[in-house]
Amino acid sequence: MKKLIKSVLAAASVTALTAGVASAQHETDRAQIEGVLGVYEKALNASDTAAAISVYEADGVFMPQNSPSQVGTDALRGAYDRVFKAITLNVDFEIVEIVQMAPTWAFVRTNSAGTVTVNATGDKGPEANQELFIFHKGDDGAWKIARYAFSTTNPPRQ
Amino acid sequence: MKKLIKSVLAAASVTALTAGVASAQHETDRAQIEGVLGVYEKALNASDTAAAISVYEADGVFMPQNSPSQVGTDALRGAYDRVFKAITLNVDFEIVEIVQMAPTWAFVRTNSAGTVTVNATGDKGPEANQELFIFHKGDDGAWKIARYAFSTTNPPRQ
Numbered sequence: 001m002k003k004l005i006k007s008v009l010a011a012a013s014v015t016a017l018t019a020g021v022a023s024a025q026h027e028t029d030r031a032q033i034e035g036v037l038g039v040y041e042k043a044l045n046a047s048d049t050a051a052a053i054s055v056y057e058a059d060g061v062f063m064p065q066n067s068p069s070q071v072g073t074d075a076l077r078g079a080y081d082r083v084f085k086a087i088t089l090n091v092d093f094e095i096v097e098i099v100q101m102a103p104t105w106a107f108v109r110t111n112s113a114g115t116v117t118v119n120a121t122g123d124k125g126p127e128a129n130q131e132l133f134i135f136h137k138g139d140d141g142a143w144k145i146a147r148y149a150f151s152t153t154n155p156p157r158q
Numbered sequence: 159m160k161k162l163i164k165s166v167l168a169a170a171s172v173t174a175l176t177a178g179v180a181s182a183q184h185e186t187d188r189a190q191i192e193g194v195l196g197v198y199e200k201a202l203n204a205s206d207t208a209a210a211i212s213v214y215e216a217d218g219v220f221m222p223q224n225s226p227s228q229v230g231t232d233a234l235r236g237a238y239d240r241v242f243k244a245i246t247l248n249v250d251f252e253i254v255e256i257v258q259m260a261p262t263w264a265f266v267r268t269n270s271a272g273t274v275t276v277n278a279t280g281d282k283g284p285e286a287n288q289e290l291f292i293f294h295k296g297d298d299g300a301w302k303i304a305r306y307a308f309s310t311t312n313p314p315r316q
Contacts, residue, residue: 061267063288065223065309069254069267096227102260107292107305109219109227130221132290132307134265147265149290151223151309 030098032143033106033135040145041093041112047084053077056145057136063149088117091127104137111153128153188256190301191264191293198303199251199270205242211235214303215294221307246275249285262295269311286311 036055043051053076056062062070062079070079091114100106109132116127129150136146194213201209211234214220220228220237228237249272258264267290274285287308294304 063267063290063309066312066314068311069269069288101263105259105263107265109221109305111227130227130307132221132292132305134290134292147267147290149288149307149309151221151307153226154224156224157315 025103026100029100029106029137029143033098033108034095036135036143036145037093037095037108037110037133041091044089044091047088049077049080049084052080056148057138060145061147063147065151086119088119089127090114090117091129093131106135106143108133108135112150126154183261184258187258187264187295187301191256191266192253194293194301194303195251195253195266195268195291199249202247202249205246207235207238207242210238214306215296218303219305221305223309244277246277247285248272248275249287251289264293264301266291266293270308284312 039051040055042048043055053073056073056076059072060076061072062076064070064079064083067079070076091112093110093112096109096111098106098108109130111128111130113126113128115124117124130153131148131150133145134147135143137143197209198213200206201213211231214231214234217230218234219230220234222228222237222241225237228234249270251268251270254267254269256264256266267288269286269288271284271286273282275282288311289306289308291303292305293301295301
């Protein structure tokens with residue numbers, strides 16, 4: 001995962017806290033979110049469904065291109081199993097921004113790039129996507145993915 | 159635009175307010191966000207770039223499929239101009255959920271469906287997408303789109 005190039009703390013999350021406490025908490029939150037993204041990246045590249053769904057909340061939503069939105073752990077398990085059966089990914093995520101909107105909510109925008117191999121044929125090609133994650137911090141203090149949408153940034157196939 | 163079928167007020171936005179005030183404010187916020195989505199839907203179906211970009215914040219980000227992320231008003235204007243030059247949309251948005259995460263932040267998940275006409279050829283086909291919007295309420299009290307990603311839910315073209 002590439003280095004963070006932008007991070008913004010939304011004013012909303014600071015107002016109730018002293019600046020010092022907010023800043024330290026913000027750094028902790030950001031580090032935890034980056035850690036979760038790292039786990040997710042590794043899960044994708046290892047075709048590891050269990051690891052991929054472990055970073056979602058139980059009612060998390062995955063919005064994969066060319067598929068209806070997948071809601072909740074069981075649907076996510078099926079969706080990632082289908083993806084990993086069809087393709088093998090080797091991608092690197094670059095964090096464009098992490099914006100903390102509230103003490104328990106943040107969004108992250110990333111770009112990912114690398115290669116995709118079609119398992120059935122062995123054909124390999126370039127993969128490039130843009131991602132929008134909404135993270136939520138649960139009662140246990142863990143940041144997880146609440147909603148996640150992405151799409152390719154490559155031109156349409158002719 | 160179809161009727162709202164789910165709306166959740168995140169606990170974070172209530173804690174500092176009395177329940178009654180929060181509830182009334184929440185209804186107002188939700189109504190304003192629905193209004194913005196209505197303007198956006200109308201803009202898409204009218205191929206109206208000025209109206210489409212009017213519902214974004216000045217540093218808003220549009221993440222269209224098959225294109226790099228477009229950041230800020232000038233990039234958005236170019237992106238919508240290109241889309242509307244290429245295709246004519248006739249789509250209906252259905253709101254799946256509006257979740258207010260903080261007094262000035264909300265996310266919205268929608269599905270849209272209808273038809274797309276390729277302007278160069280007149281070819282018409284089915285269009286179906288899933289959308290994830292992050293809304294922000296500015297200092298002027300207006301809710302606008304801060305980030306917006308979508309992708310097709312149709313299967314890949316063969």
